[in-house]
Amino acid sequence: MTDDLTPGPTPADAAGPFHDLDAYVALPRLGGLALSPDGTRLVTSVSTLDRKGTGYVSALWELDPSGHGAARRLTRSAAGEKGATFTAEGDVLFTSGRPDPGTDDDDAPPALWLLPAGGGEARVLASRAGGVGSPRAATRAPVLVVAGDVLPGARDLEHDEELRAGRTEKKVSAILHSGYPVRYWDHDLGPQSPHVLVADLSDEGLVARASSPAGDRPVPGLEEPRATLRDVTPDAGVALREHTAVVSPDGTTVVVPWAVPEARGARRSVLMAVDTATGDRRVLVDDPDADLWGPEISPDGTRVAFVRETRAAPDRAPVVRLAVVDLAGGDARVIADGWDRWPQQAVWLPDGSGVLVTADDGGRTPVFHVDLTTDEVRRVTADDAAFSDVCVAPDGLWAYALRSSYLEAPTPVRVDLAHALASGEPVAATVLPSPSSTPTLPGVLTEVDATAADGAPVRAFLALPHGAGPDSQAPLLLWIHGGPLGSWSAWSWRWNPWLLVAQGYAVLLPDPALSTGYGQAFVERGWGDWGDAPYTDLMTVTDAAVARDDVDAGRTAAMGGSFGGYMANWVAGHTDRFRAIVTHASLWALDQFGPTTDDATFWGRTMTAEQAERNSPHRSVASIVTPMLVVHGDKDYRVPVGEGLRLWYELLSSSGLAAGDDGRTAHRFLYFPDENHWVLAPQNAVVWYQAVLAFLAEHVLGEEQPLPPAVGEPLR
Structure with a gap:
């Protein structure tokens, strides 16, 4: 376990918007950065509640890249x-x-x-x-x-x-x-x-x-x-769905990922170059073993950097690498193939000698410099944080980004790029004056480390309420991330642990097998067997958390959404150690999920019928003796609502806590007819947290909390 990561706040500072859901959803939220060609202007967007409080509306704000002037609304x-x-x-x-x-x-x-x-x-x-x-x-x-x-x-x-x-x-x-x-x-x-x-x-x-x-x-x-x-693409058909084009500095050429149809309904993406004057197009890169995305054209207009993601199979996870190709055509070259991290979209340095990328790395997402001549990769930012929306000044001296972590909402920062590259040492970013700030947190953040049975290290963030200790142990909530290829590394307005910490819970945010930022082998450990290493990793790191003297091992719950919801379902069928389980937008019956998800071709390519049967949570429904709160939105096409409906029926009819003769059950189903995978409307998000907190209070704390007024008593 590392030292406490939280700077500053004391128990006297604890009260704030994390104790008031209405105040929380009203907090302003930053997103995106754009830098002017001369490097003198920086623009971001700020989302706030609309007049009715039922949606968010965004406005553009200008930031001072030098860090001297205040932000101003545009x-x-x-x-x-x-x-x-x-x-x-x-x-x-x-x-x-x-x-x-x-x-x-x-x-x-x-x-x-x-x-x-x-x-x-x-x-x-x-x-x-x-x-x-x-x-x-x-x-x-x-x-x-x-x-x-x-x-x-x-x-x-x-x-x-x-x-x-x-x-x-x-x-x-x-x-x-x-x-x-x-x-x-x-x-x-x-x-x-x-x-x-x-x-x-x-x-x-x-x-x-x-x-x-x-x-x-x-x-x-x-x-x-x-x-x-x-x-300029009149015959594109559906080739450009969900893809974004980039234009060369001289405006003559557009490069865009282009979907190519394959057998059995599958598609893969190539890179297409389109002449902006004539509409003539040519395939720039066609790699039958990979999908290609995130193109960026070099400042001199001669090369294109892009991300190459190999096509996964049941026995192998994807491999994500950076690649470069001449805009005029030729063979693409994979860059830094020996670097055991997954780079995200590249940002060119002004002289074209290298690019900046971000990549998950041990629960952080730093900025890295990739030298295109030597393939050397060096970390640029020293912060324990996740960076996004990176921009580079035209003179190459500075980089700008949004920085976030579980201690900080997205915040605009400036990075002394020249110093970092000259010294070879990571540098700390400097915060720029911003239209918003992070509220005082109601607790502290630390980390938990454990070792899996196969020797793999497993780590997690642990958010603790102020005052937790041997004489005031906090109940534990295990919160499992989605993906599954992802990491708990950046601030999330929708999935925010501090709302639970404000109610007295210790929230454990682990990165089990399949998580990114720990190398290819760590991903492969769980590939094709979700119920194996990911599950045992979660139990191992939970054991390490409840061994602490500030955590109450007798009062625990588990929660997750999407893949995290799948794992919550799997946990429910394989252990009774938790008092309550919340499963949101979750996969339940994998034979049903595979053909009905919006991306069935990917699923069919990456998991065999035998693997799906072996790893399907629905097979263990009879073993579920823990009260479950099922949450699903009808407009969720990634995990269709049929998963939630079937889970709900089988909990009532076949679980160890099936409904009794009077029809009553300890399980609950929170259904949103007009919501998607995430439940994004602010007032629905409020209801989501109210229902979750009431459910946890009943079964973990043994207390009664009022249900959301807009929902009232559960229908039977």
Whole structure:
């Protein structure tokens, strides 16, 4: 066990939003960073509750990269703004569904807006009935690339507008598929599919259009320059679903992952290069053994860095590596193949000598420098934290990122990149003035280390309430992460341990087998056998936690979502050591889950029928004697609601705590008809935590807590 990681707060500071769910969901939340081409401006988005308190709306804020000036708000609208990026001239581009002043449409699809570099009001730059998203501007040319959904059969963008009007007028919702998949996470795919749209932002490429600030009829003399969007992938079909394009610095070429259909409904992604002037395209990299994603074009426009993820099989986990290819074509080269970590999307250094990547590493996600000549990998950041949204200044002296951990919500920081690269030593990041800050935590954070039966080290974070000790032991909640290829490393607004700590629980956040950040062998330990090493790792690290004198070994519970929910179900059927178990969006019957998840082809490729049968929690339902709270959303397509429905019925009919003659049961089912895999609406998230806390209080603490007022007593 390491030393206490928490700086500062005392028990007197403990009261705060973690004790009040309404106050907690109202906290502002940062996301994303964009740096101007000259490195003088940094923009982030801040999400806050809308006026009704039922959703979140985001606004753009400007940060001072030097760290001297205060953050200032750039945009304000009821619809919110997102997707900030800069043009070569320094204008800020973003997407928003706010009404165009020249129309009366209060329910408009997302349009592209421009906020001039020299100041002034934002104006619409481009709009269409299908909306636009994911803007990327060339850094040295007046060229813009956006994603835009287009209906099948549309001859061009104008015809697409006509087809949309017809579907709307006749209230047609039907979608005709000829391929797979048909759903993704929480939304139906089709009938429209994303295309790459290109615009010329030069004076010659913009067209003046009369507008009216009052929202009445367009008034001659009040002209605003508008961009004309061109579809450079008119025959893309569904190849660009869930992919984002990048544009070369000179604006001549777009690179985008492109889905190629295979037998039995499968797909794999290649890298495609598209000429922005002609729409001509060529396959840049085609690797039959891997999926390719996350392309980034070098500052001089000659090379493309991307992520190569090998295709998993029942007997082998994927391997994730960085690779580089010349934009003109040729063989791709895997970079730093001997580095036993999984790099995420690359960010080029200005001179093209290397890239920065983040990668999970022992419960942290530092920034690393990868030398493209020597393949040497060196850690850049010294912080015990997770970094994301990395940007590099054009002079290469500084890097900027969002930093978070279980001690800190996402916070903008500056990294002395020049010093780190010159010294070869990691450096601590400097916090930039921000629109939001992390509330005082209601406890302390430490770590627990254990050794599995096969000798593998297993570690976990442990969040403890203030005052926990031998004379005031805290009940323990084992919280199992999803994925399963992931790690407890970064702050989560949705899955936040401090809300449980505020109620007196010690929360254990372990990284068992299959977790990333511990090397390929650690992933392989659990591959194809979820009920083996992942389960025993969880029990081993739980044993280490309850051996502490500040944790009550007699009052414990387990909880998890998605794969964590699967593990919660598995735990329920294989031990009675816990007093209560919460299972959210969980896999229950793997033979049923496999063909019905939104990504059945991946499942079929990575787990055999025999493995699925051996590792299916439903086979042990009769052994479940622990009260379970089942949570599921009907709009969850990754783990379809049928898993929750079957689990619920089999708990009542076949478990060791089956419903009695009077129909009563200790189990509970919390169902959200309009929620997805995560349950994201703020008030539904409040109900989620209220129900979980009441369930745990009843069975772990032996106390009665009121159920959510909006839910009331359970239906029988």
